[in-house]
Amino acid sequence: MTYDVHIIGGGLAGTEAAWQLGKRGFKVRLSEMRGTGERSPAHQGDGLAELVCSNSLRSDDDTANAVGLLHYEMRALDSLIMRAADKARVPAGSALAVDRDVFSDTIEAELTALPNLTLTRERVDTLPDTGLTIVATGPLTAASLAEKIGAATGADSLAFFDAIAPIVYAETVNMDIAWRAARWDKGAEASIALGSDGKDYINCPMNKAQYLAFREELLSGEKTVFKEWEANTPYFDGCMPIEVMAERGEDTLRFGPMKPVGLDDPRTGRWPYAVVQLRQDNKLGTLFNMVGFQTKLKYAEQTRVFRMIPGLENAEFARLGGLHRNTFLNSPTLLDRQLRLKSSPHIRFAGQITGCEGYVESASVGMLAGIMTACELAGRDWAEPPRTTALGALLAHITGDAEADTYQPMNINFGLFPPIVTEKKIKKPARKLVYTERAKGDLAPWVAQITA
Numbered sequence: 244m245t246y247d248v249h250i251i252g253g254g255l256a257g258t259e260a261a262w263q264l265g266k267r268g269f270k271v272r273l274s275e276m277r278g279t280g281e282r283s284p285a286h287q288g289d290g291l292a293e294l295v296c297s298n299s300l301r302s303d304d305d306t307a308n309a310v311g312l313l314h315y316e317m318r319a320l321d322s323l324i325m326r327a328a329d330k331a332r333v334p335a336g337s338a339l340a341v342d343r344d345v346f347s348d349t350i351e352a353e354l355t356a357l358p359n360l361t362l363t364r365e366r367v368d369t370l371p372d373t374g375l376t377i378v379a380t381g382p383l384t385a386a387s388l389a390e391k392i393g394a395a396t397g398a399d400s401l402a403f404f405d406a407i408a409p410i411v412y413a414e415t416v417n418m419d420i421a422w423r424a425a426r427w428d429k430g431a432e433a434s435i436a437l438g439s440d441g442k443d444y445i446n447c448p449m450n451k452a453q454y455l456a457f458r459e460e461l462l463s464g465e466k467t468v469f470k471e472w473e474a475n476t477p478y479f480d481g482c483m484p485i486e487v488m489a490e491r492g493e494d495t496l497r498f499g500p501m502k503p504v505g506l507d508d509p510r511t512g513r514w515p516y517a518v519v520q521l522r523q524d525n526k527l528g529t530l531f532n533m534v535g536f537q538t539k540l541k542y543a544e545q546t547r548v549f550r551m552i553p554g555l556e557n558a559e560f561a562r563l564g565g566l567h568r569n570t571f572l573n574s575p576t577l578l579d580r581q582l583r584l585k586s587s588p589h590i591r592f593a594g595q596i597t598g599c600e601g602y603v604e605s606a607s608v609g610m611l612a613g614i615m616t617a618c619e620l621a622g623r624d625w626a627e628p629p630r631t632t633a634l635g636a637l638l639a640h641i642t643g644d645a646e647a648d649t650y651q652p653m654n655i656n657f658g659l660f661p662p663i664v665t666e667k668k669i670k671k672p673a674r675k676l677v678y679t680e681r682a683k684g685d686l687a688p689w690v691a692q693i694t695a
């Protein structure tokens with residue numbers, strides 16, 4: 244069969260993209276390497292859309308949870324992943340957990356029932372020179388193709404490991420203790436040109452006792468271990484886990500990522516013993532990145548240990564840190580707003596390889612890539628999802644709003660949404676409800692437009 248679009252990768256993103264195109268009548272070729280005797284080190288079987296680890300698509304609460312809202316939005320667009328998840332659902336409280344075999348079988352059955360879709364079990368080793376293509380080969384893209392993607396995008400733009408530093412919601416930092424300033428009070432000209440006052444960092448000060456106690460907890464805190472096939476993970480300069488750096492000596496951190504020089508604490512007029520600097524991570528200014536604090540500490544330990552940092556005692560984290568094998572692009576620089584490779588616009592990327600993180604996020608980006616491609620094939624204008632929706636917030640983050648130089652995989656979270664400004668601060672959980680209701684209100688007309 245000749246085809247309108249070639250989708251490479253039959254995981255969460257590729258199958259959703261294939262569904263969105265196939266059900267609209269476009270001819271799709273879906274290439275999946277599993278089934279040829281080859282698998283990534285994380286996949287166990289040959290079924291499409293295999294859940295490689297947990298069987299949970301996380302919270303299904305669309306009133307107070309950002310991923311639950313993403314479920315709602317995907318259901319509104321007849322997502323195959325959500326349809327299969329609803330069919331395969333097993334009891335798990337407010338979480339959407341599934342029987343992974345029923346889930347995968349449902350997806351494969353629905354796709355192979357489409358007369359205009361060809362599922363080919365093959366490993367694709369090159370990026371096609373022509374023809375609309377969606378690359379959805381995931382965090383463990385086969386090496387040969389990854390090499391070609393690296394050659395097409397530039398070696399610095401394709402990562403093979405992530406080094407995820409935690410991100411905090413700016414509004415949860417205690418600014419009675421932390422303060423905003425740049426080192427030596429030198430606001431970079433580039434950021435002043437962007438309208439900043441130059442006080443770009445949030446600085447959290449530590450005295451000696453606090454620093455030593457913090458270092459001790461970094462060293463003794465419980466860590467996750469690398470999977471067997473990740474065990475030889477190389478640490479690149481600047482990507483070393485914070486606890487590994489702490490091991491090197493008592494003062495290594497305060498001469499490195501926690502150095503206090505040039506940072507006068509306004510409460511004392513002096514440099515603290517050590518400082519944790521947080522850097523703005525999105526254009527909205529709602530998220531701040533603990534640059535350099537990538538870690539293998541377990542999630543609960545991270546929350547406990549990082550809340551020891553003065554100013555972060557009540558911090559809430561939009562993302563916690565990690566280090567994994569993970570193939571992903573520097574999407575904010577490489578992709579346009581429609582997920583197309585700027586240098587080869589016939590190629591779209593979708594799923595985790597774009598730098599989103601998680602089953603649901605990967606599927607949602609696959610869904611967007613599928614609908615965008617369908618619009619292109621039909622000669623229709625694409626309309627971006629409103630940024631107040633989970634789909635719009637995630638897409639905007641990936642395709643330009645995230646800081647490119649610290650770009651690391653990101654889950655959907657309310658920090659990616661334009662803040663709601665009211666005279667009186669709305670308290671949680673009412674605040675989350677305001678976000679989800681705004682999103683649902685803005686989603687409906689967009690869905691009507693995009694599916695008309």
Ligand SMILES: Cc1cc2nc3c(=O)[nH]c(=O)nc-3n(C[C@H](O)[C@H](O)[C@H](O)COP(=O)(O)OP(=O)(O)OC[C@H]3O[C@@H](n4cnc5c(N)ncnc54)[C@H](O)[C@@H]3O)c2cc1C
Nearest residue numbers: 252254255256276296297367380381385594595601602605
């Ligand atoms: C070990 C591990 C555990 C994870 N655990 C979770 C979790 O518990 N919860 C969560 O939400 N997220 C988890 N993730 C993150 C992520 O959301 C999932 O990996 C998700 O499956 C990504 O979806 P995707 O479609 O982008 O990639 P995938 O689902 O991996 O799909 C990519 C597909 O492309 C195929 N492929 C690769 N290269 C080629 C090629 N050259 N030619 C043809 N086919 C190819 C692969 O076989 C695969 O089927 C985990 C990731 C990893 C690596």
